[in-house]
Structure formats: C-alpha cells, structure tokens
Amino acid sequence: xxxxxxxxxxxxxxxxxxxxxxxxxxxxxxxxxxxxxxxxxxxxxxxxxxxxxxxxxxxxxxxxxxxxxxxxxxxxxxxxxxxxxxxxxxxxxxxxxxxxxxxxxxxxxxxxxxxxxxxxxxxxxxxxxxxxxxxxxxxxxxxxxxxxxxxxxxxxxxxxxxxxxxxxxxxxxxxxxxxxxxxxxxxxxxxxxxxxxxxxxxxxxxxxxxxxxxxxxxxxxxxxxxxxxxxxxxxxxxxxxxxxxxxxxxxxxxxxxxxxxxxxxxxxxxxxxxxxxxxxxxxxxxxxxxxxxxxxxxxxxxxxxxxxxxxxxxxxxxxxxxxxxxxxxxxxxxxxxxxxxxxxxxxxxxxxxxxxxxxxxxxxxxxxxxxxxxxxxxxxxxxxxxxxxxxxxxxxxxxxxxxxxxxxxxxxxxxxxxxxxxxxxxxxxxxxxxxxxxxxxxxxxxxxxxxxxxxxxxxxxxxxxxxxxxxxxxxxxxxxxxxxxxxxxxxxxxxxxxxxxxxxxxxxx
Numbered sequence: 001x002x003x004x005x006x007x008x009x010x011x012x013x014x015x016x017x018x019x020x021x022x023x024x025x026x027x028x029x030x031x032x033x034x035x036x037x038x039x040x041x042x043x044x045x046x047x048x049x050x051x052x053x054x055x056x057x058x059x060x061x062x063x064x065x066x067x068x069x070x071x072x073x074x075x076x077x078x079x080x081x082x083x084x085x086x087x088x089x090x091x092x093x094x095x096x097x098x099x100x101x102x103x104x105x106x107x108x109x110x111x112x113x114x115x116x117x118x119x120x121x122x123x124x125x126x127x128x129x130x131x132x133x134x135x136x137x138x139x140x141x142x143x144x145x146x147x148x149x150x151x152x153x154x155x156x157x158x159x160x161x162x163x164x165x166x167x168x169x170x171x172x173x174x175x176x177x178x179x180x181x182x183x184x185x186x187x188x189x190x191x192x193x194x195x196x197x198x199x200x201x202x203x204x205x206x207x208x209x210x211x212x213x214x215x216x217x218x219x220x221x222x223x224x225x226x227x228x229x230x231x232x233x234x235x236x237x238x239x240x241x242x243x244x245x246x247x248x249x250x251x252x253x254x255x256x257x258x259x260x261x262x263x264x265x266x267x268x269x270x271x272x273x274x275x276x277x278x279x280x281x282x283x284x285x286x287x288x289x290x291x292x293x294x295x296x297x298x299x300x301x302x303x304x305x306x307x308x309x310x311x312x313x314x315x316x317x318x319x320x321x322x323x324x325x326x327x328x329x330x331x332x333x334x335x336x337x338x339x340x341x342x343x344x345x346x347x348x349x350x351x352x353x354x355x356x357x358x359x360x361x362x363x364x365x366x367x368x369x370x371x372x373x374x375x376x377x378x379x380x381x382x383x384x385x386x387x388x389x390x391x392x393x394x395x396x397x398x399x400x401x402x403x404x405x406x407x408x409x410x411x412x413x414x415x416x417x418x419x420x421x422x423x424x425x426x427x428x429x430x431x432x433x434x435x436x437x438x439x440x441x442x443x444x445x446x447x448x449x450x451x452x453x454x455x456x457x458x459x460x461x462x463x464x465x466x467x468x469x470x471x472x473x474x475x476x477x478x479x480x481x482x483x484x485x486x487x488x489x490x491x492x493x494x495x496x497x498x499x500x501x502x503x504x505x506x507x508x509x
Contacts, residue, residue: 040285046277046295048379051309057319057382058312061266068259071252072223079226104447107429108221111422111451115458116214118418123206123462127193131186134410138175141413144420145171163351171413184494185406191488192280192407192469198289199279201299206465209271213264213461217454220260224450227252253446254326261325261453265318268461269372270306273314275468276475277376278302284476284483302376310375313382317368324361328354329449336445366408369467373475392478407470415459422455423448 041047052058126133149164196202231252233244278299286294295301306314335350367389374385427448477484477495485492 040293044379045285045377046281048305048309051379052312053310053375053379053381054312054316056312057316061262061312061315061319064259065263068223068256068263071256072219072226075226075230075252076222079222079229104435104443105221105225107426107447108225108450108454109218110429111426112214112217112221112454112458114425115217115418115422115455116210118421118455119210119459119462122414122418122459123203123465126189126466127196130190130193131182134182134186134189134406137410137414137417138171141417141420142168142171142175144417148420148424174409181406185410187491187494188470188473189407189466191473191491192466195280195283195469196465199283199299201279202275202465202469205271205274205278205299205303206462209267209464210458210462213267213458216260216263216267217457220256221450221454223256224253227256257329257453258322258326261457262315262318262322264457264461265321266311266315268457268464269314269318269368270303270311271461272369272464272468272471273306273310273372273376274299274303275465276302276373276472277305280469280472281373281377281476284472284487285480287487305379306376310379313375313380313385314372316382317371317386321361321365321368324357324364328357328361331357332449333445362412369408369471370475373468373472377475392475395478408467411463411467412460415456415463418459419452419456423452426451 125136129136145164145168149161149168152161152164227249231244231249233246278301281302282294282298283289288294331350331354335347335354338344338346338350367386370389370393371382371385374380374388375382378385380388427444430444430447473484473491481492484495
C-alpha cells in the first residue's frame with residue numbers, strides 16, 4: 001500500500017481517504033450529470049419496475065442451457081457405462097487409441113483445481129496489496145510470455161513461437177506505456193478494497209461465483225470428453241446404436257463450447273450486477289453502512305433482481321461477447337490448420353483476423369460492464385442501458401477515464417497469466433505422459449485450448465468482483481461526481497487533476 005494513502009474506515013458519518021472535504025456554502029449549479037444533489041432513488045435507482053426485461057433472450061438462454069443438460073446427460077451416461085475407456089492419472093498407454101479417455105478427464109480436472117487455487121491466491125494478493133499487484137501481474141505476464149515463447153522455439157513449435165514472441169513484445173511495450181497511469185488505478189483499487197473490507201458480501205459473492213464457475217467447468221470437461229468417447233468413429237460405443245462421425249463430434253463440441261462460454265459469461269455478469277447494485281452501488285449513493293441509510297441486505301436484493309428480472313438483459317449482452325469469442329476460436333483453429341499444412345501466409349492472415357476480433361471483443365466486454373451496472377442500478381433493458389451508457393460517456397467525457405482504467409487491464413492480464421499456466425501445465429502433462437490417443441499429437445491443441453479456457457473463465461469470474469467496484473465508481477462519477485468528493489476526497493482530487501472534464505462544474509475548495 002502506498003504511503004500517501006491511509007484509509008480510515010471507522011464507525012462514523014463518512015469514511016475518508018485524505019483530508020476531510022469541506023463543501024462550499026453555496027449550492028452547486030444544476031443541470032447535466034451530477035450537478036445537483038439527487039436522491040439515491042433518483043430515476044428508479046435501486047427500485048426498478050417489476051418487469052422481465054429482454055424475455056426472448058431469457059428464453060433462448062434457458063433453452064440452450066437445457067439442451068446442454070440433455071446432451072451432457074446422454075453422452076456422460078453412455079461414457080460411464082463404457083467404463084471411460086481406461087486411462088488414469090499419469091498413465092499413458094492404457095485405454096483406447098481412438099479417442100480421449102480418463103487420462104484427459106483427470107488432466108482437465110487437475111487444471112480446474114489449479115485454476116481455482118491460482119484464482120484464490122490472486123484474490124488474496126489483490127486484497128493485501130494495491131500498487132504492487134499491478135506491477136507484479138504485468139511483469140509476471142511478460143515473464144510467462146518470454147518463457148513460453150523460448151520453450152516453443154526450443155521445441156520447434158514454430159507457429160506458437162512466432163505468436164508468443166509478438167505477444168511478449170506487445171506486453172513489454174504495454175507495461176512501459178501504462179506505468180505512469182498506475183497511481184490513479186492504484187488508488188481506485190485501494191478504495192474498492194477498503195469498501196469490500198466492510199462488506200463481506202463482496203467476497204461471498206465472488207467465491208460463490210468462482211465455485212459455481214469451477215463446478216460448471218468440471219461439468220463441461222466431462223461433457224466434452226464423453227462426446228469424444230461416444231461419437232468418434234471407431235470407438236467401441238459406436239456399436240451401441242449411435243451414429244458416429246467426425247462432423248457430428250465437431251458440431252456437438254462446438255455447441256457444448258458455445259453453451260459453456262455463454263453460461264460462464266452470464267455467471268460472471270450476474271455476479272458483477274449483484275455487486276454493482278448491491279454493496280458498491282449502495283456505498284456510493286447511500287454512504288457507509290454505519291450511516292443507517294443503506295438498505296438491508298443489499299447484495300441479496302441485487303442478486304434477486306439480476307437473476308430474475310434482469311437475467312434476459314444480462315444474457316443478451318453476454319451473447320454478443322460469446323459470438324465474438326467463438327469467432328476468435330474458429331480463426332485460431334484456421335490458423336493452426338494453415339500452420340500445420342505449411343501455409344504461412346494463410347496462417348498470418350488468420351492470426352491478424354484473430355487479433356482484430358479479439359480487440360473488438362475486448363471493447364465490447366469493456367462497454368458491456370458499464371451497461372450491466374446501469375441494468376443493476378435501474379433495472380433497464382440491455383439496449384436502453386447501452387444507449388444510456390454511451391450518452392453518459394459522451395456527455396460527461398469519461399471515455400478517457402474508462403480507457404485509462406489499469407485495474408481492468410491488470411485483472412485481464414492476471415486471467416491471461418492463469419490461463420497460460422493452465423494451458424502450459426496441460427501441454428507438459430500430455431508431452432511427458434504420452435497418452436495412447438495422442439500418439440501423433442492430434443489432440444494436443446484442443447486439450448490445451450480447453451485448459452486455457454478453464455483457467456481464464458475461472459479468473460475472470462473472480463475478478464468481476466473487483467471490477468464491479470471500480471466500474472461502479474466510474475458510473476457514479478458520470479452521474480453524481482460530487483458524491484465521490486465526500487466518499488473519497490483524495491481519489492476525487494486525483495481524478496479532477498488528471499481528468500478535469502469528468503468533474504467539470506462540481507465545486508471544489
């Protein structure tokens with residue numbers, strides 16, 4: 001924790017993070033966002049209408065999840081009856097050489113456990129440290145990228161070596177470019193951590209979401225392996241009346257992955273909306289719990305709204321990101337195939353397209369986070385929340401502040417680092433245990449990809465708790481910036497000096 005920040009969140013009328021803020025005697029001018037004093041319940045805030053928003057997307061989400069349940073039940077049941085086709089932890093030559101077996105199931109279960117442990121450690125580190133964690137995650141990502149690209153060069157995995165070399169250089173440039181912006185992001189993180197310290201529901205929601213996500217990852221793992229086992233041509237279970245083909249396996253795996261990504265997105269975004277409309281939003285608009293103005297059980301009431309009336313809106317926004325993620329994964333497969341066929345030009349084009357789609361996906365996820373906060377606070381449909389978010393960004397000029405949020409970047413790098421560790425573990429496990437089904441390395445890419453997805457999804461679900469607090473402060477700045485001058489004067493002063501357009505019109509002493 002930096003020496004200039006001394007949080008004092010003791011019982012009393014208002015927590016303060018610097019010298020007390022003395023409001024001027026004259027009332028602030030009215031007009032625009034946040035110029036006049038507003039009620040916490042302004043515009044149906046925290047008291048939305050009792051209506052189900054975006055019902056068509058809610059129905060679509062429920063139907064696709066029901067389809068995943070049916071598919072999983074059929075494939076896993078048949079897979080269990082066949083004994084899982086042999087294989088075990090550390091074993092290589094047991095089982096069939098046709099398709100995946102228990103060896104890979106145990107491997108991905110170990111990956112899920114590792115992702116759970118690494119994500120928990122990351123939460124503890126983030127809770128304990130502030131500025132240091134930002135430097136640490138950026139430097140760790142650089143070290144991981146360099147280490148992996150060196151390993152791929154030595155093992156002559158040329159396409160992976162070229163890609164990770166470019167990623168390593170990009171991460172180095174990103175660190176030096178964002179280093180000067182760490183103080184503001186560090187103070188934001190400190191404020192969020194200090195608020196979370198007095199609202200244990202933040203950690204309760206984060207851990208529940210993480211456990212649910214981990215359990216769903218395990219379920220997805222069993223489903224994918226059982227699909228391979230049941231419908232791969234030449235597999236013994238094909239004699240039980242099932243129609244087996246490689247196309248069928250690819251289609252079912254695609255559907256299962258689509259359902260996994262979409263449902264995982266919804267899990268993380270429900271947690272984000274719960275925290276934004278619960279402890280963080282209530283802290284910003286009502287003040288500390290000791291003031292007696294905060295509603296009782298804010299996290300519970302916010303979760304009920306997010307998981308019922310607003311679930312369709314959250315599913316709508318999550319579907320957009322899911323489709324972009326699937327497109328990026330398809331481009332990744334095309335790049336790998338082109339590289340394997342010795343077509344470097346096609347591989348480079350696919351890699352460029354993959355990076356372009358990844359950038360768009362990141363921007364959509366970034367924008368959606370603020371739309372989900374509008375949904376959590378006001379109960380708006382997704383399109384209305386997106387329009388209001390964009391209008392607030394333009395009217396208040398906080399686009400620079402949003403784009404400068406190093407907190408989100410740090411957490412994303414952390415998820416990326418955990419995903420890399422999980423995928424590297426899976427790669428090494430396959431390389432040194434030599435399972436029969438992977439004698440020619442044909443299953444290395446999908447197994448490593450599944451491990452990476454599991455690690456990233458677990459960490460992103462956990463980090464949504466921290467991002468919810470930071471993003472809620474940003475939304476509060478866009479609507480009522482003068483409130484932050486009371487809640488966290490030092491942060492308000494730093495924001496005002498860095499981005500004066502954000503707090504323009506707010507009186508200062």
